[in-house]
Amino acid sequence: MPAPIRLRELIRTIxxxxxxxxxxxxxxxxxxxxxxxxxxxxxxxxxRNVAKLLYMHMLGYPAHFGQLxxxxxxxxxxxxxxxxxxxxxxxLLDERQDVHLLMTNCIKNxxxxxxxxxxxxxxxxxxxxxxxxxCRDLAGEVEKLLKTSNSxxxxxxxxxxxxxxxxxxxxxxxxxxxxxxxxxEKNHGVLHTSVVLLxxxxxRSPDMLSHFRKLVPQLVRILKNLIMSGYxxxxxxxxxxxxxxxxxxxxxxxxxxxxxxDSSEAMNDILAQVATNTETSKNVGNAILYETVLTIMDxxxxxxxxxxxxxxxxxxxxxxxxxxxxVALTSLLKTVQTDHNAVQRHxxxxxxCLKDLDVSIKRRAMELSFALVNGNNIRGMMKExxxxxxxxxxDFKADCASGIFLAAEKYAPSKRWHIDTIMRxxxxxxxxxxxxxxxxxxxxxxxxxxxxxxxxxxxxxxxLDDISQQPLVQVASWCIGEYGDLxxxxxxxEEEPIQVTEDEVLDVLEGLLVSNLSTPVTRGYSLTAIxxxxxxxxxxNRIKKVVSIYGSxxxxxxxxxxxxxxxxxxxYDHMRPALLERMPIMEKTASNGPAEIVQTNGETxxxxxxxKHLPNITQPAxxxxxxxxxxxxxxxxxxxxxxxxxxxxxxxxxxxxxxxDLSLTGGPTPTPAPSVPMSQPPFLLDGLTxxxxxxxxxxxxxxxxxxxxxxxxxxxxxxxxxxxxxIAVITIHATNSTxxxxxxxxxxxxxxxxxxxxxxxxxxxxxxALNQGSVTQVIRVLNPQKVKHCEPRAHFASFCSSSLSICxxxxxxxxxxxxxxxxx
Amino acid sequence: MHFLLLFSRQGKLRLQKWxxxxxERERKKIVKDMTTMVLARKPRTCNFLHWxxxxxxxxxxxxxxxxCGLENQDNELLALEILHRYVELLDKYFGNVCELDxxxxxxxxxxxxxxxxxxxxxxxxxxxxxxxxxxxxxxxxETMEEYMSKPAF
Numbered sequence: 006m007p008a009p010i011r012l013r014e015l016i017r018t019i020x021x022x023x024x025x026x027x028x029x030x031x032x033x034x035x036x037x038x039x040x041x042x043x044x045x046x047x048x049x050x051x052x053r054n055v056a057k058l059l060y061m062h063m064l065g066y067p068a069h070f071g072q073l074x075x076x077x078x079x080x081x082x083x084x085x086x087x088x089x090x091x092x093x094x095x096x097l098l099d100e101r102q103d104v105h106l107l108m109t110n111c112i113k114n115x116x117x118x119x120x121x122x123x124x125x126x127x128x129x130x131x132x133x134x135x136x137x138x139x140c141r142d143l144a145g146e147v148e149k150l151l152k153t154s155n156s157x158x159x160x161x162x163x164x165x166x167x168x169x170x171x172x173x174x175x176x177x178x179x180x181x182x183x184x185x186x187x188x189x190e191k192n193h194g195v196l197h198t199s200v201v202l203l204x205x206x207x208x209r210s211p212d213m214l215s216h217f218r219k220l221v222p223q224l225v226r227i228l229k230n231l232i233m234s235g236y237x238x239x240x241x242x243x244x245x246x247x248x249x250x251x252x253x254x255x256x257x258x259x260x261x262x263x264x265x266x267d268s269s270e271a272m273n274d275i276l277a278q279v280a281t282n283t284e285t286s287k288n289v290g291n292a293i294l295y296e297t298v299l300t301i302m303d304x305x306x307x308x309x310x311x312x313x314x315x316x317x318x319x320x321x322x323x324x325x326x327x328x329x330x331x332v333a334l335t336s337l338l339k340t341v342q343t344d345h346n347a348v349q350r351h352x353x354x355x356x357x358c359l360k361d362l363d364v365s366i367k368r369r370a371m372e373l374s375f376a377l378v379n380g381n382n383i384r385g386m387m388k389e390x391x392x393x394x395x396x397x398x399x400d401f402k403a404d405c406a407s408g409i410f411l412a413a414e415k416y417a418p419s420k421r422w423h424i425d426t427i428m429r430x431x432x433x434x435x436x437x438x439x440x441x442x443x444x445x446x447x448x449x450x451x452x453x454x455x456x457x458x459x460x461x462x463x464x465x466x467x468x469l470d471d472i473s474q475q476p477l478v479q480v481a482s483w484c485i486g487e488y489g490d491l492x493x494x495x496x497x498x499e500e501e502p503i504q505v506t507e508d509e510v511l512d513v514l515e516g517l518l519v520s521n522l523s524t525p526v527t528r529g530y531s532l533t534a535i536x537x538x539x540x541x542x543x544x545x546n547r548i549k550k551v552v553s554i555y556g557s558x559x560x561x562x563x564x565x566x567x568x569x570x571x572x573x574x575x576x577y578d579h580m581r582p583a584l585l586e587r588m589p590i591m592e593k594t595a596s597n598g599p600a601e602i603v604q605t606n607g608e609t610x611x612x613x614x615x616x617k618h619l620p621n622i623t624q625p626a627x628x629x630x631x632x633x634x635x636x637x638x639x640x641x642x643x644x645x646x647x648x649x650x651x652x653x654x655x656x657x658x659x660x661x662x663x664x665x666d667l668s669l670t671g672g673p674t675p676t677p678a679p680s681v682p683m684s685q686p687p688f689l690l691d692g693l694t695x696x697x698x699x700x701x702x703x704x705x706x707x708x709x710x711x712x713x714x715x716x717x718x719x720x721x722x723x724x725x726x727x728x729x730x731x732i733a734v735i736t737i738h739a740t741n742s743t744x745x746x747x748x749x750x751x752x753x754x755x756x757x758x759x760x761x762x763x764x765x766x767x768x769x770x771x772x773x774a775l776n777q778g779s780v781t782q783v784i785r786v787l788n789p790q791k792v793k794h795c796e797p798r799a800h801f802a803s804f805c806s807s808s809l810s811i812c813x814x815x816x817x818x819x820x821x822x823x824x825x826x827x828x829x
Numbered sequence: 830m831h832f833l834l835l836f837s838r839q840g841k842l843r844l845q846k847w848x849x850x851x852x853e854r855e856r857k858k859i860v861k862d863m864t865t866m867v868l869a870r871k872p873r874t875c876n877f878l879h880w881x882x883x884x885x886x887x888x889x890x891x892x893x894x895x896x897c898g899l900e901n902q903d904n905e906l907l908a909l910e911i912l913h914r915y916v917e918l919l920d921k922y923f924g925n926v927c928e929l930d931x932x933x934x935x936x937x938x939x940x941x942x943x944x945x946x947x948x949x950x951x952x953x954x955x956x957x958x959x960x961x962x963x964x965x966x967x968x969x970x971e972t973m974e975e976y977m978s979k980p981a982f
Binding site for chain 2: 168171193198240366
């Protein structure tokens with residue numbers, strides 16, 4: 006068997022391969038040779054073969070069959086073998102393989118080897134990849150070596166102990182005695198690794214932390230010696246003596262001083278000294294200053310020192326070196342919460358960093374700028390941030406836009422400024438804003454009543470320029486739909502009103518519908534806007550035409566809307582004005598989050614507005630849909646439950662329930678009637694909320710007893726609601742003359758499709774016995790059009806009996822309801 | 830420090846040192862991510878990146894990129910010094926080190942690194958001390974061939 010080729014030769018050969026396939030071929034050939042060599046248990050060349058295997062592994066080829074061979078190498082007596090064996094173990098093995106446990110014994114033996122370099126190899130391997138089991142087994146050996154006087158071994162043992170503690174924290178106690186005189190070493194290697202060990206112990210255990218606080222003076226002394234000592238060739242880096250050790254000590258001091266007054270006081274001087282004396286021309290000096298600043302900010306330092314630290318960071322910001330600027334911005338971000346005013350002083354420098362070419366710096370500067378915005382500097386900062394938004398990378402735009410919205414919301418000096426700012430964001434970064442910014446903006450606009458004309462004018466102008474930014478287009482269409490009349494009448498106060506005709510506006514909106522740039526959602530917005538204008542503009546015919554065209558649109562959403570709007574023109578034209586009225590001022594929900602639908606479960610009468618929020622704003626069309634389907638029990642649409650009880654059980658209540666099975670046996674048997682959700686358009690009644698429900702104008706209808714059976718008596722009293730004579734307000738009084746209380750009393754009502762009904766919450770669910778009290782509930786019925794029912798009786802009787810089984814008594818009651826609405 | 834990688838401008842891996850136990854697949858993924866990210870950086874940008882929850886510090890020396898992944902509390906500026914110290918050690922050992930030296934003597938690069946760092950921390954801050962240890966270890970390699978830099982393997 007010829008000797009396997011040497012490592013270097015293999016490397017040379019492989020590098021001559023011109024293609025990946027060629028390389029793979031060579032490697033496969035060599036692997037086969039190596040495998041057969043392993044099988045032959047060849048001791049002489051094992052080392053060579055494993056080395057080659059490690060090279061191939063680095064190129065990315067599998068090398069697991071060499072794992073056992075590494076173990077054999079470790080067990081060998083030759084140092085060369087051990088060196089490669091341990092290297093292979095560190096590269097090929099990790100705790101996941103069972104094989105690595107076999108190493109434990111070898112390592113144990115090598116830890117006690119006579120040659121320190123062998124011991125070093127063992128310590129290094131254990132310290133890099135030892136598993137918890139291995140660490141547990143060998144911790145004793147490591148501890149022994151930690152106490153040796155051989156500094157070469159001592160420093161390695163210290164880092165090995167760090168690894169053991171990371172893997173098996175319970176063993177930390179074991180190393181405590183050995184740490185006693187670690188810091189009195191002269192050897193920098195040992196000092197450094199000791200500080201690392203102490204840091205690890207303090208980070209993991211508060212007891213250790215308090216125990217080691219007494220070391221602070223010693224650490225301060227060591228640090229001082231490092232700074233004051235003259236040139237030491239062994240440890241010098243650009244004129245600074247052992248910066249690695251300095252940084253490590255500073256870090257340990259940070260941990261020891263945190264939260265502790267005495268320790269912090271003991272370090273004050275040395276920190277000030279390091280901060281002022283360190284040479285800043287090279288990176289290494291700045292590394293030390295950086296660590297010093299971090300330490301000062303974390304411990305309980307006196308204010309002078311803190312100001313010094315922030316000023317160092319401020320100087321960093323002006324440094325030519327990008328890395329240093331980056332580090333400064335990161336640190337300032339950490340401290341901006343606690344030392345806000347100090348950081349504010351550097352605001353202009355930070356804002357300048359927004360213009361830096363480096364992406365990482367720009368991002369940090371942006372985050373920091375947002376943290377620094379407050380009521381005083383909002384105008385100036387926003388100017389800079391908007392400029393930044395214009396020119397920054399797309400990855401930033403979304404975050405920047407969100408940040409600007411947040412800041413504008415918190416600190417906007419005036420409504421006009423707020424709207425202007427948002428518009429600017431939408432025009433520059435429109436496609437990157439978050440989805441909920443559209444409803445937020447709409448809410449903001451609606452609530453700034455005095456700015457409506459101005460807003461719609463600006464949005465219209467923006468639309469003329471550019472229709473590609475969807476959020477902007479959506480907001481603009483919504484506004485034009487709502488305030489188109491203001492636009493056409495040229496009423497703007499804030500700026501020069503523009504002359505726009507109705508046709509021009511409709512042209513723009515129709516343009517959105519047909520444009521390829523518009524998304525389906527945008528198209529929905531514009532169709533609805535066109536529809537709304539039918540009550541605000543006079544060119545209704547044109548609108549009718551547009552709407553009917555889209556009745557056959559391929560887009561299902563558009564088609565549905567168009568069809569329903571068509572229906573609104575045809576059959577329900579009487580409802581159109583009321584439906585398409587102006588939106589009321591909306592309740593402000595939590596900024597930032599998606600608006601929640603507040604279910605006010607009939608707490609008070611005036612809860613009508615506190616209800617449907619933003620989903621409705623964007624889809625008033627589907628709202629119209631609901632109105633046209635009052636009794637549909639539409640669960641999909643958010644519904645105002647103004648009736649409290651959700652249990653359909655009713656005891657002895659005569660349910661005017663057209664939809665459910667009626668069991669008229671009376672008595673306290675629960676009837677499984679479905680609860681009818683009453684959908685209620687908020688804006689129909691919005692003008693009424695401030696009005697008292699009961700007023701002086703008598704409705705002119707005498708009260709009546711609607712039901713009187715089995716001890717339960719329900720009386721209706723009638724009134725006409727003041728502003729809208731089409732609304733009848735019925736109050737029901739339910740009394741109970743039986744001896745038992747009637748619990749779970751639910752009164753439900755339904756009206757035919759042309760009517761609208763609102764049930765307010767009852768005074769209680771329990772009708773007390775023996776007429777001791779009554780349950781009252783208010784019902785409002787709207788007959789939007791005083792439809793003259795010529796044959797009311799016939800109409801209803803046939804309606805009721807044909808569609809559902811209903812007893813004549815119920816029908817009678819309904820008839821009376823109709824009658825009262827007819828009456829003037 | 831979680832890992833230290835060396836790779837060429839073409840993305841070929843020259844050295845990988847892992848200070849955390851990670852499965853092979855995860856290591857390969859990290860190497861791929863690092864090479865892609867670092868090689869994509871423009872020339873005059875800063876040497877720091879963010880990746881997952883680690884700070885990545887990288888520096889280019891001639892045709893080799895030195896890249897390490899740090900934890901949050903580690904000092905990035907010092908990491909640059911650490912990388913520089915390692916390059917100095919290699920330079921002293923090989924005499925004007927270039928990428929080829931590291932390719933053909935990768936195991937030596939590892940040996941030197943193992944004298945400088947352990948478990949992601951520095952074990953020795955003196956250049957001379959490290960150089961002496963490596964030299965002495967080399968002496969221990971039994972065959973004369975080895976010492977005369979005619980490798981036994």
